[in-house]
Amino acid sequence: MITIRLGVGMLLLAFMQLAGWPLARAERVSMTMRPDLTAIAEYRAGRADKPVVLILHGFLQTADSPVIFSLTEGLAGEGYGVLAPTMTLGITHRRTSLACEAIHTHTLNDDIVEIDRWVQWLKRRHNRPIVLIGHSLGSLTLLAYLDRYAATPVRKTIGVSIMEGRLTGNPQDQEKSILDLKQRIRNGQREPVRQPYSFCSTFNAVPESLLSYLEWSPARVMAMSRKHKSRLIYIMGGRDDRLGPGWVEGLVKTGVTVRIIPGANHFMDGEYEFDLLESVIGELKGLRVE
Amino acid sequence: MKPIKVSHLSLAFVGLILFALLGLGTLMWLELGQLTSRIRSQETQAAHQEVSDGLARMESSLRDRVEALGRWDETRQQLIYPDYYVMWRDLRVRDAGMLPAYVSGVALYDKQGHILVEPRGEFMPSELVGLPGRIQFSGAGDDRHLYVFFPVHADPDGTIPLGHGAIKVDFPLQFRLIRAYRYADIQGLKIQLRAQASGSLAAAISRIDYDTLPNQNLANIKEVLQVAFMRLLAAMLLILALGAWFFKRALVSPLNRISRDIDKLKNAPGDSRSLVPLENPMRVQELENVRRSFSEYHEKLALLRKDLEKSSQDFFDQARHDALTGAFNRRAFDEDWRALADAGYLGKCALLLFDCDHFKTINDSYGHGVGDLVIQAIATNLTHALRTGDRLYRLGGDEFATMLPNSDTPSAEAVAERCLHHIQSHDFRRYGLMEPVSVSIGIALSEHSAFNLHELHSQADLAMYSAKRPGNRKFVFYSGDIDGMANLVSNIRVNAVYNAIQNADALQMHYQPIVALPANHTAYVEALARIRHGDDLLMPGEFLTIVEAHRLDVEFDLAVLRSVESDMRIGRLAADTGLSINVSPTGIVDESLIGALLDLKEHQAQRKMIIEITENALITQIYRASENLRRLREVGYLVALDDLGSGYSSLRYLSCMPVDLVKFDISMIHQLVSDDPKKRLVVGEIANIVSANGYQIVAEGVETEEHLSRVVALGFNYAQGYLFGR
Structure with missing residues (x-):
């Protein structure tokens, strides 16, 4: 019964959304x-x-x-x-x-x-x-x-x-990238790094940024x-x-x-x-x- | 006004067509120019509208672009955290597609208008003067690039200023890309931009120059029209040339040909040829009609001219020909004579005069119809007898003539003999004539070119009269021996004859005795006329030809009668002396003469009266003559036939007419003393015959005793001659 009721409520919600009527x-x-x-x-x-x-x-x-x-x-x-x-x-x-x-x-x-x-x-x-x-x-x-x-x-x-959050590739590559990013950070290299990350085929991020997600x-x-x-x-x-x-x-x-x-x-x-x-x-x- | 030649007219026509074509071409050219100007003007306006629209679109696009750039999160990111601004400016902003190609530079400024980072390549202003609270446009100072300044706000409502942005736009490039230009030629676009920032793009532009694109369609249309016009012009010129050729071939040339032919015919009016049709496949019917009509007209005219010429020639010929005989007339004779004289042919020219013997008698006896036939026959025979080219002229009633240039006596004689032969050969009996017809020919030869016609004519005339004399040849050449005749036929002699006819004193009668044989006493006398001419006397042989030539026979006979009557009245002739009177053949049929004779006899009833009619005179009206003689005999006249043996038809006369006496011609009497016995025998036999038939015979020309003895022996009743008295 609950399922049916919620279903009706969602339908009503959808209708109100379509009608532009703010709920x-x-x-x-x-x-x-x-x-x-x-x-x-x-x-x-x-x-x-x-x-x-x-x-x-x-x-x-x-x-x-x-x-x-x-x-x-x-x-x-x-x-x-x-x-x-x-x-x-x-x-x-x-x-x-x-x-x-x-x-x-x-x-x-x-x-x-x-x-x-x-x-x-x-x-x-x-x-x-x-x-x-x-x-x-x-x-x-x-x-x-x-x-x-x-x-x-x-x-x-x-x-x-x-x-x-992960790089595409095998886990070894990801670990290598993490190490690389950490090295960059240590070296003060702040240029963005372009890596495929998550659903981004090219994620253009500074090392700190990318590393924070990769960690x-x-x-x-x-x-x-x-x-x-x-x-x-x-x-x-x-x-x-x-x-x-x-x-x-x-x-x-x-x-x-x-x-x-x-x-x-x-x-x-x-x-x-x-x-x-x-x-x-x-x-x-x-x-x-x- | 001088007439215009058709060739000039056609040239003028061609010129007019050319002028019209050029006029039309010029008009078309002007109209095309005006149309082009109108289209150009419209295109200029359209180009202006395009440029205005382009600017509006450009401004709108730029506004949209910088607004989007200003709203872009990453723009705000740079204003907050500009550590990676250069990367954003040089890479990110373009990779994100925020700046199109015509944006050559971009820069962000902080709230104070300081550029975040000085650009390395494209120049961008470092400081913003007058911080833009809204989008502004200004020139970059190179009349090509445009700066667009825009504010950047943190919030969508634009209440929180975050900084500023600027882009540098390649004005011509964006202007070209913003839209398609059909009318404006923006390839050579020139702009001048103000350095001061303006709220609108238009205000930032101090000047913009562009051209109007050449209207390719218009150019094509113009080219097509030009080509079409040129082709049309060429076609028209070709057509005109063909038309001119055709016009020339079909009209001008034929007209010229006709004109030339007409001129040629005009210069040769006697040419009866028709106008030759043109050997032209393109013949114009009307021209052919004109040509044919003119040709027919000309042919008719030529025929008419021929007729006229023929008529003229006929008139000319008639004027120069004798209508009766067809021979040339006196006028032609005179003209030909003058022509010969002018040509110098008179040096050796023979003039032959022909005269029909006794023609008046023939005419009077058989009538004019027969007389005309005789004349025609004479003319025909003479013509046939003449040489080729010789002309026969009829000068008067029975008088003909011909001229033989370059002739001498033998040749003239040959012609004369041939003429006589033709005449003698002709059978005149077909016309009812019983007597022979002869002609006498007088021939005169010119001895030098100074001879004139009158002189030669007179000589030929004399010769002709000489030929008429009994016993002479029928053609006689003039010579000095017959000059005496000239005197007879001279005007003086003729006047004497006329005078004798009119004045009895001028006529003197001689009475020759005629003796009776064998007693030798005067039986009667024959009245012989003499004409006093001054101190001289003209003998019959000297004036009878004049009488005969001038047809004065009857008048002369009457004059003789008057003279004889006078002599008898005055007693010059004894009352018992017989008298013999000669009467001309014409007179014997003349009623007045017969009347006079009857009157004379009435007054001389006791006197022996004899009428002598000459045998050598042609008596054509035998019946009438016989009747008259019978009447004369009834009153007491005796009739004597004179000159037997010298004339034509003595025996016929004897058988047809009442004759009492027959007088043998002197030629026959002289035959009696001839050595030829045959001649003597013939004359004797004739005398016997005549005598045997009851006629008293008279011997003429008894001049010697021998003559007398002979005639006595033959039994002649009378004798006459010098032996007995002149």
């Missing part, structure tokens, strides 16, 4: 991360009796990416408070996805800092449980955030299609997942072809709750976005507002 008032908020660096986010306050969710986009994406937009709207429609920030990636008021070929100077740590700032921003505004939802490498970023900020008020973190190897992900498995839930697509072999199984092995949406790909698009929303909502229902 909840969207508010664009910004936050000055540095004096010359301002981050922006889409924010919906949601009902007071429901948790507030921070949804983090994937690598180089923005809050306007489809899966984030879908989740944002879906959750907001359900009355959840939603904050969908766009990581600045070193660009003030960044509004568009950053090209792989752009000069990437941002690091994973910079992203973690900005997430924390947004979590603090939510905490200052609400006394409701804070849930983090990340997509793809955004899930990795949230995992790193959990590892970095152990005292975070975040009650639950949902990693959708979590994946490690999150699968093993580290697995370890950190195991470490924070109590606050972690992974939702994976049953037909995610961007994942390495045995990745989901590894995640399962970490003890983290892993939910599989059969047939869904990495971006949970199409009809699977509703399944994703339904899964997310299912995870959020267990959170009680004090």
